[in-house]
Structures are given as C-alpha cells and as structure tokens.
Amino acid sequence: MATSVGTRPTTWDLLRTHGFERRDFLRFCAITTAAMGLDASFVPQVAHAFETKPRIPVLWLHGLECTCCSESFIRSSHPIAQDVILNMISLDYDETLQAAAGHQVEEIRRKMIAEHPGEYVLAVEGNAPTKDGGVYCTIAGETFEKILLETAEHAKFVIAWGSCASNGCVQAASPNPTGAKPIHELVHDKPIVKVPGCPPIAEVMTGLLAHVLTFDRLPELDRVGRPKMFYGQRIHDKCYRRSFFDAGQFVERWDDDGARKGWCLYKMGCRGPTTYNSCSTIKWNGGVSFPIGSGHGCIGCSEANFWDDGPFYSRLATTRLPGVETTPQAIGKVAATVAALGAAAHLVSFGAKQVLSRDADKGSSHPETPQR
C-alpha cells in the first residue's frame, strides 16, 4: 500500500496493471460519478481525471477515536472501499489499515511530508487531547497534537473524519477531562472539510474522496465547513415518516400502537429535525436501512455537542446554562411562578396599606383619638 511514494501512477495506470479492461474502467468511472451525485455528462470528466491525474497521496491519522469511521469506510459499497484505497487514492499512512509497523511507517510519514509538501491530503480520524501537554494520546512516543500539527503544516487540505475530528464528540463532551479539541480548533491555516457523524456514512466518505480526486478541490461547503452535497438537508426533510409528523401522529411509547404502525418518533426524542446528514437518503450498509427505518429515533450524531444535548429520548433537550441542567420548559415555569408570586406579594401589601390608611382616616375623624 505504501509503495507509491515517489512513483505516483494514475488510477488508470494501476488498473491496467491489475488487468482491468477499458470497459471495466469506464463502468468504475460511471459508478463513481453517480456516487458523487453528478450528472452522467460528468463521466468523461471523471474518466479523464482518473487517466491523467496521479493518485492523491493520503495520510490518514488516528487520534483520540474509536475507529468507527474506518469501520464504516471499509463497508462502502459505491464505490467500494477497496477501489478507493487501491485505485483512487494512494493511502500512504493509516495505522489501522497499513501492513507495515513501527518506525518504518513513521519514516514513511516523514518522507511524504518532506518529499510531497503541499500535495498530500491529510485525513484525520479522532482529535487531539491538549491537557497536560497532550499526554493522553501518544503515538510512537510523540503526542498526537504534535504529529497532527506537523503533518497538517504541509498538507494540501485536511479532511476531518467523523464527529471527533469535526466537533469533538464524546471525549470533548462535558467535562472534557483530557481537553480534547476538534481539528478546526488546532489547525487554522489549512482548508478543512468536516465530515461529521459517529461514524459518517461510508458512501459519504468515499464520495468525498472521489470528488476531491476528480476536481482536485474541495466540494462546496456550508457555513460550518461540511460538504453541502451530503449535509445540505436535515434528516427530517427526507424522512419517510415525515407524513406522520405533519399529521401529528407520534409514537408515545416504544411498544404502543403508533410504534407498530411506524409513526413519527419526534416525541421519543428523534433528532431528525435538527440533524444535517444523508441518512434518510443514502442510508447505511449499502442502502439497507437507517436508525429511523429500524424504529429508533436519530440521536443527532453528526451534530456538534450531541452528547451534551441529551437526553436522547426526550424532545426537550437539557439547557446548558451555568449551574442549571434542566429543560427550557422547567426554567420558564419557575420564572413565571416567581413573577406571579412577586405580583401577588405586591398586591397583598398594596391592599394592606389601603386598609390600614382607611382605618387611620376613620380614626382621625374622632377627636379623642390621638393623631399619628
């Protein structure tokens, strides 16, 4: 896998040496084009890119993470991960997938940085703990923070795989004991594309790589740096249970009639209405299903702070005011009660004063009563 350093053949070169025919190659190009959501007229452009452009060298780093992004990635079906790794990109460093080990691979990483500055893509899975000098994640005796900054310095751009790299995810959730920071808080001078999700959808990951290879630039990003083509809409807007939401038909308990009829999971805390992802269109495991399709609400894993904004099974999330951890509804009720009590107290004292002053007036009309 790490043999392409220095040689840099194109995808077509490599496919030819593997015995692929022209027809197979064009079929591969057509599938890749479709996976990127592009029109069939783009197939020649994609084919041209695969024929002429050297494969992109990719350094794939793993920081504080659970490897679910890699697990998802290797299950991609359109295009299959094998094609991506062996044909489209030149994956030169990846702790999980590489065959080499130890100082050998660290050497490859340094060599890539030195020999191809500004050409390789840095893909980061996980994030870096920053507390106590970053000791909570070290690789080959160096802190991950240092490795990340060193590799990012000469990268063409950075791909932040998953919620860890994009938003911080569970290790950055309150109280964040290791001071974990997402990539965009550590790397400031490189274009960063965020691919959030815990994990991201496999086809989204491979689709992004295919786009980068074909057009040699990042796809159009939204306000927070996610590719619009995959994160442009909420799960809710393309959810097949949306009609039940509009009708006002909701699952109230996991075993009620509504649950059996497949009604909307909004009241069970489904985060579909607040989550930007492609789960309801691309789905998972080659389009088999997605959480809502299996009768469980979305937990919003591709949104920032999704661990902190629980509970997962309640529509009204916890409000994170300093020292207060309750729903907006509860805070509002307390505030309204305080206001009502204040008004009532004022009214009572006003009434008491009226009564007292009337008594005093009555008293003063009698000459024997002494004046106040």
Next chain:
Amino acid sequence: MNSTTRAPVAPQVTYERIYVWQWGVRAFHWINATAITVLFATGLYIADPFLSANGEAYDVFVMARIRQIHFASAFLFAIAFVWRMYFFWFGNRYARSGFPAVWKRKWWSDLVRQATDYLTLNVGHGHLGHNALAGLAYTLFVIGLGWCQILTGFALYSESNPGGFWDGLVGWVIPLCGGSLRTHMTHHLFAWGFVVFAIAHVYIVLFDSRQYRNGLIGSMITGFKFKPVERGDDDGAKP
C-alpha cells in the same frame, strides 16, 4: 380635614384629557399581544404535541396546521415590529418615551424613583408616556426578546429550505447558537420570557391605573390618558 388630603384621590380634583397613544401604537399593541399569545400557545404544542391524531396520515394534518399558524403569526409579529419602529422614529413624543437613554442622568433618576414609588406604594410623580422602568422593561422584554425570537425563529424556519432567502438572511444564527437543536432550545427558553413579561406587565398596568387614576387601561384602546390639572407631570418629552 386630614381625610380629604390623605385619601388617594380627592373628589374635587379635575382631570385633563390628553391624547397620548397614536392609533399606530395602539394597533401595534393589540396585534403584538394577539400574535404573542398565539405564538406561545402553538409553540408549546410544537415542542410537545399532546394531541394524538387518529386515522390515516392523509386524513389529518394537525402538526403541520399548528406550525402553519405559528409561522403566519410569526410573520405578523415581525411586520408589527417594523411598523412600531416607524412610530418610534416618526410618531409623537410619547411613542419613544422612557427609552433607556443610559447616557442621561435624568433617565437613571427616573428609573430609581419609579421603582421606589412602585415598591413603597407611593404615588409620587406621574407620567403620561412610558416611565423609565416601563421603557427599560419594554426594551428588554419586547424589543430585545422580540428580536431574539425573530432571529432564532426565522433561522429555524429557514431550515426547511436550505440556501433559500431566509437561510441567506438569518441562517448564520444557527451556528451562532451552537447548532439546530440549541437554536430550538434557545427559542423555547426565550418564549417563556414573554410569559414573565405578560404577568408583570398586566399586574403593573392594573396597579398603575388604580394608583395614579390615569386611565391607563382604557388609553390603549382610546389613546387618551388623564392627569390631574394641578399635578406637574413629566410629559415624557425628555426620556
């Protein structure tokens, strides 16, 4: 006799009738009150849809209809806001009375005096326009909260049409609040500010009207307020 001077209102006091609230200001008040009531009620339902619709989904449209009413009221609320801004600048002097002129000593002294008068149940000094305390409350709870709700509300509204007009105008609010869910929760929390305001507002208006005999309640319908002829009221010209 003491009884005549000490009673809240002496029977022989004569009142002057003064036009204070212009029709545009009065219209804003009632449109706003109606819109906020409808918005709060429908908003509570959207957050926790307690009605359960029976039948096939194609027969019922409960949640969508409630949301539609919420959005329509929101547009009314926003338009009324712009309307009131016009009267703030081009209306009569009472339309902008009490506005927190924090750079002016007079506003601060009026604020302290009004708060003290209310708390000690003292009649003190009357106002024809808004007093400083009212001006502060309206600025924080109506203008401030109102803009927060308009911004977060239209940002949430824009989510159903990414890249559309409202997304371009107020879509930036969502990342500012920390994502879509937090924008929802912020919107929900702020909504309760109107409940707190409504309780305080209705109580103080009733109290003020009784305490100062100024016809305050009716003035929001007729536009006229009353002031005793001999009392040197602050006419609200200088906030």
